[in-house]
Amino acid sequence: MFWVCVVITPSPHCTQLRMMSGPDLRRKLRVDYIGEEGIDAGGLTKDWFLQMSRQIFDASYCMFARVEDCDHTLYTIHPQAASQPDFYHHFQFVGRLLAKAVHDVQLVDLPWCKLLYKHILGQKVGLLELEELDPVRCVAGHVVLLFREMCCCGGPGSCRGV
Secondary structure, three states: OOEEEEEEOOOOOOHHHHOOOHHHHOOEEEEEEOOOOOOOOOHHHHHHHHHHHHHOOOHHHOOEEEOOOOOOOOEEEOOOHHHOOOHHHHHHHHHHHHHHHHHOOOOOOOOEOHHHHHHHOOOOOOHHHHHHHOHHHHHHHHHHHHHHHHHHHOOOOOOOOO
């Protein structure tokens, strides 16, 4: 069995994982924390995945923003994420972290909104997913759709020709 040895301090700037090739990503990952003793029999790796998945939500990285007015903690992509230096590399790292966690059957803590999960899976996203992020805009969207439907059907107050 081949091990990819990664010596990392928990930080989303982990270029080692981001730069791994496909075959390297499929190999077993061994984590050694700098300045800490420990043999990685699986516990250090589990801890690393959990720490990394939680740390990417740190506001200082400007990658994810907490959804306000929500019953529980959810995150979506930060509106200014693309304006950050190396934002592409940071999101590439998150993608590889998630892929590696799925491949290695590791637990990660990613409290993303349904809209983001559906987008990642390539599924159609609609107003129901928007409701989780912004209930007011969702209601407004429903009103707009209803108005369009009334206009297209030629019902009372039809807006044809407007």
